[in-house]
Structures are given as structure tokens and as C-alpha cells.
Amino acid sequence: MTNLMLQSSMSMDVGTLWGWLLLLLTAVGSGAEFQRNMLKLQGDYYLAGFFPLHDNIRTKRERPILEDCKLGTENKHGYHLAQALRFAVEEINNRTGPYPNLLPGVRLGYHLYDTCAIQAGVLASVNVMQDQEEILRPLPGSSPPDDSPMVVIGPDSSSRTMPTAVLLGAYLVPQISYEASNEMLSNKAVYPSFFRTIPSDTIQVSAMIQVLKRYRWTWIALLGSDNAYGLQGMQSLSQQSAYHDICIAYQSVLPRRTAANTQMLRNMVDAILRTNVKTIVLFSSKSRLQGFFPLVVERNVTGKIWLGSEDWIASALIADIPGIRTLGTFLGMSVKFKVIPGFGGFERKMQEMSRHIDRSEFSKLPLGPLGECLQTSDGYVLAASDHPMDSYDFASSFNVYRAVYAVAHALHKKLGCDVGGCEARTINPWQLLPLLKKVRFSVGNSSMYFDENGDPPTGYDIVVWLWRGSQWIVKEVGSYTPYPSSLTVNTSLIEWSLPADATSVPNSMCSPDCDFGHRRLQTGQHKCCFDCLACPAATFLNKSGASSCQPCPEKEWAPPKSEKCLQRTLLFLAWDAPLSVALLLLLAATLLLTTGSAVILLLHLDTPVVKSAGGRTCIVMLASLTAAAASALCHFGLPTRPGCLLKQPLFVVSFAVCLACVTVRAFQVVCIFKFASRLPMLYDRWAKNHGPEYTILAVSAAVLCVSVLRVAADPPEPSADLRFYPDSIVLECSHTLSPGSWVELACASLLSGLCFTLSYMGKDLPANYNEAKCVAFSLVVYMISWICYFTLYLISRDAFTMAVNVFAILSSVLGVFGGYFLPKVYIIIFRPQMNTSAHFQNCIQMYTMNKQ
Structure with a gap:
């Protein structure tokens, strides 16, 4: 229009x-x-x-x-x-x-x-x-x-x-x-x-827009006189408002007041009151407002903000209208002079x-x-x-x-x-x-x-009406300069016309601004009228007025209603964490036990206890247990490529070597006491042709081949899991639960099951050759530890879960060590009388007599 x-x-x-x-x-x-x-x-x-x-x-x-x-x-x-x-x-x-x-x-x-x-x-x-x-x-x-x-x-x-x-x-x-x-x-x-x-007026409109933005008056009415000055100014201001999130609730053209137009002007006043706007922008000539303002006074309007153009804001023709001071605060543009x-x-x-x-x-x-x-x-x-x-x-x-x-x-x-x-x-x-x-x-x-358009470079002063009794003055409270665009206003100089219970600058908004972390949902045709909705998790909004929440960067997160994203917590087993220190102490004790026991057994290699335990095979078993325990070091600190390549294969292969030794030794004992008479030729040939050693080597080589093929086909690398936790990044090695790792673990589990079976078959053998209970207990500890770890890993990937992984390694090593080697070391150190050939012969005779 x-x-x-x-x-x-x-x-x-x-x-x-x-x-x-x-x-x-x-x-x-x-x-x-x-x-x-x-x-x-x-x-x-x-x-x-x-x-x-x-x-x-x-x-x-x-x-x-x-x-x-x-x-x-x-x-x-x-x-x-x-x-x-x-x-x-x-x-x-x-x-x-x-x-x-x-x-x-x-x-x-x-x-x-x-x-x-x-x-x-x-x-x-x-x-x-x-x-x-x-x-x-x-x-x-x-x-x-x-x-x-x-x-x-x-x-x-x-x-x-x-x-x-x-x-x-x-x-x-x-x-x-x-x-x-x-x-x-x-x-x-x-x-x-x-x-x-x-x-x-281009500069004047810019100045008005800046004032509206300065005081966040985004819900306004706009009136302009029915001449070139008012129409063009109103059109320009209407266009510019859209770019600055300023909504015009009501807009109309002021005609000259005549008998025919008086009722139309009264209707305009009523329409403005219905919109519930606090700020009315008047881009009009003095002659039109001279007839309009008396009708506003007639309706007992109060508490409004009247933002005026330079043509009338400093004019006594308007300020002298009876009762106009009751309408509210008059603020406007004045030409610099x-x-x-x-x-x-x-x-x-x-x-x-x-x-x-x-x-x-x-x-x-x-x-x-x-x-x-x-x-x-x-x-x-x-x-x-x-x-x-x-x-x-x-x-x-x-x-x-x-x-x-x-x-x-x-x-x-x-x-x-x-x-x-x-x-x-x-x-x-x-x-x-x-x-x-x-x-x-x-x-x-x-x-x-004059510039190229014939316009001067000057801006506008921001002025306000101040009343001193029945007299009024126009006071400069700020200024606007166009090149570059700059607005300065001293708000303390403005005497706002406010209700008795109000103390701050009046607002003119359809809806109050949303808090940070809340987005706008438009509820009508004007974008200034909206509801506020909280931003969901992993999104944020650090400004007021946006209609959509921003997603956080990949390595950041945010809870609901956030105004900014936070850095995700890095989850890994730090070297200096209290739990890590405790595990490292346990690891040190484990390595000390295995290496110390290996030295003791090596020094008593020709004694009956060591021979009955497997002789030189015990040293291999303790070395493998030491290597298995040492693999726990790959779980501390930030993941590295060498650490990822070693930590699972080193434990699986090392522990498989130990289990293979225990399995072969259990098989030998069972055969000697239970099956030697049934298969004398076959067992003797197997035993005399280094069958136990070759069997251990073959089983260990098979497990090693599986691990090498798994690592070669799909090598694990340091990875950052961003999906498991919304607020944390899990730093771990990739392919922890890959098909290759499951095959690798299945081989170790099959070997442990076979070891458990053979050990259990020797539960009624002589005491010096009967480790069934201890070995069975060790394997149960081993299985329970790893079942607990994988169950926990499926539901949690935090540092505690990583610590449980290390504890499962150490408990597996200590379980085998405690069930198989600790009794023998105890006999060697504290019961040397039991580490004699006579004692062992006596145990065998007692077993034979009982069988007869």
C-alpha cells in the first residue's frame, strides 16, 4: 500500500x-x-x-x-x-x-x-x-x-x-x-x-533502526504522512526493519485531519492500542501530526514511546498540543546544527x-x-x-x-x-x-x-523531550554518524515515562527474548511472536533470536539448554590416575613373583618337585606368564600404534603357551597313571620322541598364526570413539570386538577348556601330581575375569572398564601362578623335606595300594 x-x-x-x-x-x-x-x-x-x-x-x-x-x-x-x-x-x-x-x-x-x-x-x-x-x-x-x-x-x-x-x-x-x-x-x-x-532520509531511517535495535524495540507501529516525505520514509523503514528482526505490528498512512477523516484517525489510534505495542514510529510532517495527536490525547493513551522524524520532533507546533506530555516518552532525530x-x-x-x-x-x-x-x-x-x-x-x-x-x-x-x-x-x-x-x-x-548524490556527510542528533513544569525543552542525548555507521546514546539523560513500579528502560516486544540455549518457534505471522524451546543435547545456541539450534562440533558436546559446547572428556587409563597406580603396583608384584619363581625353580631344576611340575617347561610357563602380565603395560596412557598391535596378541599368545604347557603336563600325568597300560607303545613313542615339546610348540604356533593373521588382515590402530558417550571420547584401539579378535579369543578359550578337562581328570592322582583343584580354580578365575570384562565393555567404555581389562590380565596370570606354581615354590622354600625322591615314592606307593 x-x-x-x-x-x-x-x-x-x-x-x-x-x-x-x-x-x-x-x-x-x-x-x-x-x-x-x-x-x-x-x-x-x-x-x-x-x-x-x-x-x-x-x-x-x-x-x-x-x-x-x-x-x-x-x-x-x-x-x-x-x-x-x-x-x-x-x-x-x-x-x-x-x-x-x-x-x-x-x-x-x-x-x-x-x-x-x-x-x-x-x-x-x-x-x-x-x-x-x-x-x-x-x-x-x-x-x-x-x-x-x-x-x-x-x-x-x-x-x-x-x-x-x-x-x-x-x-x-x-x-x-x-x-x-x-x-x-x-x-x-x-x-x-x-x-x-x-x-x-536513508541516513535518518538508518539512525531510527539503530535506535530501535539499541533498546530492543522490536514490536512497533509505523505511521507516515500522506506525502512524498512520509510515504518514502515509511517504505524505507519498513523494508529495513525486516533485515534487523524488527516487526511492524501496525502500519498506516496519516491523512490531513478533516471532518471526513477524523473517524478514520480515531480508528488508527484504536488499532494501535489493540496491537499492544509500546513504540510508535512517526515518519511524518508536522501538519499531519497536528491533527493526529489531539485524538491520541483524547483516548487517554499513556506510557508509549514516540520515535519521531526530524520534521516534527523539535517543533513547538507539536509540543504545544494540550495534553501531549501525558502520552509518554518522545524521542527522535534532529538534524545536526x-x-x-x-x-x-x-x-x-x-x-x-x-x-x-x-x-x-x-x-x-x-x-x-x-x-x-x-x-x-x-x-x-x-x-x-x-x-x-x-x-x-x-x-x-x-x-x-x-x-x-x-x-x-x-x-x-x-x-x-x-x-x-x-x-x-x-x-x-x-x-x-x-x-x-x-x-x-x-x-x-x-x-x-556534497557527495556524488548531492547529499551532505552529516548525521543526526538523538533528542528527547524533557518537561519542566509546563515548559518543554529538546535535549540532545546522543548522535548518529553514517560514515561509518555509529550510534551513541546516553540513556541516563532520558527521562522515561514509566509506570510507578517500573525502573528500567521500557521494552516493546511481542515475546520476551529467549534465554541462551533456547530457540524460537514462531507462533504467528510475525517472527517477533514466538515460543521458546530448549535446545536438545549435543546442540547449543549462544544468541537470542535464532530459530534453530546449532550442532556441536564432533569433538565437543552440550547438555540440553546449552549456550555453548564443551570439550568432551577424553577417556583413557592415565598413568597417574589413582586406579592406574594401584594396578601398576599389582603388576610390579606379579612380575616380581613370576620372575622370582622362575629363578627359584631354575635353581632347583633337578629336584622332584620341579621335575613333577614339568621340569624345564616350568621356566617356559613362567616366562610366558611374565610376558602376559607385561602386556598390561600397553593399556596405560594414550593409545599408540605399537601398543595396539601388541596388547591383545601378546597376552593371548603368551597365555596360550602357558595353557599349552599345563595341558600337556596334565595329559602326561593322566596318561601315566590312567592310560599308560592301555596304550603303552603309543605313549612311550610320543614321550620319547619329544612329543610334549612338539605339542606345546604346535599349539603355540597355531595360536600365534591366528593372531598374526588377524593383525595383518585388520591391524588395530589408535581410535577415538565419538558415538558411545555423548559427552566423552573413548581413546582405545580399534577392532577390540572384531571377528578376528573373537577367533583369537576362541582359540585361547578352547585351550583353557581342554586344560580344565585334563586337569579335572587327574583329581584322584597322588597329591604330588594332583593340581586339579588348583588348576581348575585358576581357570575359573581366568574365565570369570574375562566374562566380567567383556560384559562391562558392552555397557561401559570408561577408565574403570579399561582398568578391569588390566585386572583381568593380572588375575589370569596370578590365578595360574597361584594354582600351579605357588604350592611348589612353597614346598621348595618352606617344606624341603617334601622335595625328596623318598617322599614322592611313598606317595606313589600309597596311591597304588589304594587303587588295589
Whole structure:
């Protein structure tokens, strides 16, 4: 809707322009004379000033005929603007301003026009164009005018500026506006000769957006006046809001208040109240709000934040509306300005002169048919009214002042005044265009130049209304600079209109912000209205306003409702962990027992106890047990490739060698006492041809081949298991439960089962040859240890499980050592009387007698 109305407004401004021209030309009389009444000053080069010295004349006529501007009420703002131009020209002519060497020997003149309506601005532009037409194409027998303006200063609003900018652009007459901020005027293809000393609305919209973001006012209503200024500003702000997560709950265009429109305006107020917004952005001209705010006061609205554009926020016309102070906090944009030194005294001097001057003595100078109706206002009458200045007047007057100095600097350059004085010559308006684009000077410590679009580089001040009794002031509380974009606001200077129980900055949100770790779930058509949902585990959200949670990186994790990810815990059996230290002490004790026992057995190798236990085979068994126990060292610390290759095969092969020895020894004992008589030849041949040794070697080689093939086909490597725990990384060796490892473990289990069977068969043999109970106990310990470990491994992979793995290794070694070797070492050390041939013969005889 805003786009359509904006286009309609633009087509009205340009499409009907030439129709107005025809009607205006027919409506203007001829033969009148102009009085020198503050609106004209003779000089060498002329400026034209377009100022609203009176308010609009509204008629019911359908044709855009210009009524006499003097029929309207005096416009004190326009009066101050005109005085600012006159003051700047007087400073330059009298060499009393900030640049006393500017235009030496050159006198500036001016024509001031009362542009009380759009039609008046169009007519004033035609008057300037008529002079240019006579200069470019003079009629036979006529002389070109010598007081043709080179530059136009004004008009005041965007709506009034656009038609004049099109007309003046056709003749490339430079035009510098002091209040027209519509961003469309920056289009050089349409307005080639347009400049301005007020920032464009693009910058103002950016400033408003930054203020809304600064205070997190994301749920707003947006109103704009039904002219080019309001429509374009409202459209731009609406578009930019979407990029900054600002939702417009209600948007409408403010018409001029008439009897027909009053109810529509009341409905707008009700609609705003229904949306429950706290912040209302008003991008509007003063004239529209002058009729709107009384209706807001009528509805007893309180506690709102009114964010205003520069056109009205500093205007006494709005602030003086009865009851407006009860509506809430008024915050807005104000054009940056500096107080012009001496300007106040200049106006007071004009006021004093207006009381004593005899207007009947004014000289009468003919203007021609188009100028009469625009220069008939009496400036001395306006001066006598003693109009006070407010912040809005100061800002706009400063912009007029700068515009005059910009023209003077361009003219100074064109006349070559820097080299031996100014050269007197005729200058066409279009010749100043490139020089205006290059002017650069400072006024009141404020740099002034135009960019490629004819816009100044200045930003906006952030101002607030403060009430002191019945009086109000506009206080600067911050500023916005566009290059680079920067907003500063001193919140402590703002006096918020808050309920009695509120102490902080008011908020204006459809839904309160979600806590960190919660995402938004939109609940309506506006993305500012939402529910908050907690982020699930392994995701996070460290900002407010996002609608989706972010997954954590692979090596990080997060619990539910997290605002950041945490490093996963690394799970491995550290060397310095208390449990590791205990296991290492146990391992050291185990290695000491096995190696110490091997030394003892080696020293008593020819004794009956050692021979009955297997003789030299005992040393092999103890060596294998030592190697099996040493494999536990591969389980400590961070996994390494050599450690992964060794830890399981080293234990399985070493323990298999020990089991093979025990199995063969049990088989020998069983055969000697139970089967030797049945198979005497076969057993003797097997025993005499090193059958036990070859059997042990063959079994060990078979298990070794299985392990080597498993490692070669699918070598285990250090790995990081990221799936087992969401918050931890298991550092282990790969393929712990691979098919090859199961085959490897199955071989060891089969061998242990065979060993258990043969040992159990010798349970009734002589005591010196009967280790059935001890071996069976050892193998039960071995099996239970590994069953517990693998059961625990399936449900847990933490450091405790890794410790259980080490404990299973050591318990297997200690079980065999305790069941098989410890009794023999005990006899050798503590019962030497039992380590004799006689004792063993006696045991065998007793066994034989019992069998008989």
C-alpha cells in the first residue's frame, strides 16, 4: 500500500506538473509592482530563496490555482529561514562572517519567494526558468535580465521540492534544499542539479533502526504522512526493519485531519492500542501530526514511546498540543546544527527596524507577471511579529546558512578570486554545478561538502523531550554518524515515562527474548511472536533470536539448554590416575613373583618337585606368564600404534603357551597313571620322541598364526570413539570386538577348556601330581575375569572398564601362578623335606595300594 501511495504521490508531483503550469500562468495577473520589502536585494550575482512565509492556502477548487499567500497565516519557521539567507548574504557582502576574504569586491543579491503551497514553488521555479529562457534565447529587440538567480535555495519540504527540482533540472539550475530529505532526490538521473544541506532520509531511517535495535524495540507501529516525505520514509523503514528482526505490528498512512477523516484517525489510534505495542514510529510532517495527536490525547493513551522524524520532533507546533506530555516518552532525530553567531542579534535588529520603517517610501520595482504574486509579502510585517526560535528553527536556519556559503565558495572559485581578485563576468547557472560538487569548507567546526548524490556527510542528533513544569525543552542525548555507521546514546539523560513500579528502560516486544540455549518457534505471522524451546543435547545456541539450534562440533558436546559446547572428556587409563597406580603396583608384584619363581625353580631344576611340575617347561610357563602380565603395560596412557598391535596378541599368545604347557603336563600325568597300560607303545613313542615339546610348540604356533593373521588382515590402530558417550571420547584401539579378535579369543578359550578337562581328570592322582583343584580354580578365575570384562565393555567404555581389562590380565596370570606354581615354590622354600625322591615314592606307593 505504501508503494502504491508513494508512486501515486510521485505521479501527482510530476505528471500534473505541466497542467499546473498552464493553470498558474493563466491565473496570474499583470501590471502589478513589487515593493522592496525585505524580499529582494540588488547585487552582482543573485540567489533565489524559496521559503514558506505563510501556511498553505486550502480551497475547494479542483484546479490547482494559487491563492494569494498573504491570505494564509504567518509561518514563523519560514520567516527564520528567510532571515538566515539574508544574514548569510549580509555577512559575505560586509566581510563579517567566518570567511572575510570570500568574494572580495563582489556583492551578492537575492530574490525571496513565498512558497506557501506546492503551486507557489512551481510558479517560483517557472519565474527562474523564464529568466534562463530569455538569457539562452533572447527575443529580438529585448535585453536579457541582469538579476537572474544562479542558484535556488529551497524549498522546505520534499513534496514541494520534487516538482521544482524537475523543472530546474531541465535548465541545470543548481538547487540546494535545506529541509527536503526524501531519498529519491538523490537520483541524479531525475534530479541532475539538486543538492541539499540536510541528510537524506536513508541516513535518518538508518539512525531510527539503530535506535530501535539499541533498546530492543522490536514490536512497533509505523505511521507516515500522506506525502512524498512520509510515504518514502515509511517504505524505507519498513523494508529495513525486516533485515534487523524488527516487526511492524501496525502500519498506516496519516491523512490531513478533516471532518471526513477524523473517524478514520480515531480508528488508527484504536488499532494501535489493540496491537499492544509500546513504540510508535512517526515518519511524518508536522501538519499531519497536528491533527493526529489531539485524538491520541483524547483516548487517554499513556506510557508509549514516540520515535519521531526530524520534521516534527523539535517543533513547538507539536509540543504545544494540550495534553501531549501525558502520552509518554518522545524521542527522535534532529538534524545536526550549530548556533549561528550573531544571527539572534540580526533578527532583533530587523524587528526593531520593522517598528520604525515607513513602508510608503519603498521604491517600486517591476518584477514581471510571474514574480508579483510571490513577492508581495511584507517581510517587515513578519519581523514585527517577534517570532521566537526553537530547536527546529535553529537547525533549518543553519542548513540555509550553509547553503548560501556553499554557493559563495563555488562562485569564488568560478570567478578566480584566489588569484588577483575576482573577475567580473557573466556566469550561467549550469557552470556552477561542477564547482558545487567540489566545495569543501567548515562552518562552526562542522565540515560541509556534497557527495556524488548531492547529499551532505552529516548525521543526526538523538533528542528527547524533557518537561519542566509546563515548559518543554529538546535535549540532545546522543548522535548518529553514517560514515561509518555509529550510534551513541546516553540513556541516563532520558527521562522515561514509566509506570510507578517500573525502573528500567521500557521494552516493546511481542515475546520476551529467549534465554541462551533456547530457540524460537514462531507462533504467528510475525517472527517477533514466538515460543521458546530448549535446545536438545549435543546442540547449543549462544544468541537470542535464532530459530534453530546449532550442532556441536564432533569433538565437543552440550547438555540440553546449552549456550555453548564443551570439550568432551577424553577417556583413557592415565598413568597417574589413582586406579592406574594401584594396578601398576599389582603388576610390579606379579612380575616380581613370576620372575622370582622362575629363578627359584631354575635353581632347583633337578629336584622332584620341579621335575613333577614339568621340569624345564616350568621356566617356559613362567616366562610366558611374565610376558602376559607385561602386556598390561600397553593399556596405560594414550593409545599408540605399537601398543595396539601388541596388547591383545601378546597376552593371548603368551597365555596360550602357558595353557599349552599345563595341558600337556596334565595329559602326561593322566596318561601315566590312567592310560599308560592301555596304550603303552603309543605313549612311550610320543614321550620319547619329544612329543610334549612338539605339542606345546604346535599349539603355540597355531595360536600365534591366528593372531598374526588377524593383525595383518585388520591391524588395530589408535581410535577415538565419538558415538558411545555423548559427552566423552573413548581413546582405545580399534577392532577390540572384531571377528578376528573373537577367533583369537576362541582359540585361547578352547585351550583353557581342554586344560580344565585334563586337569579335572587327574583329581584322584597322588597329591604330588594332583593340581586339579588348583588348576581348575585358576581357570575359573581366568574365565570369570574375562566374562566380567567383556560384559562391562558392552555397557561401559570408561577408565574403570579399561582398568578391569588390566585386572583381568593380572588375575589370569596370578590365578595360574597361584594354582600351579605357588604350592611348589612353597614346598621348595618352606617344606624341603617334601622335595625328596623318598617322599614322592611313598606317595606313589600309597596311591597304588589304594587303587588295589
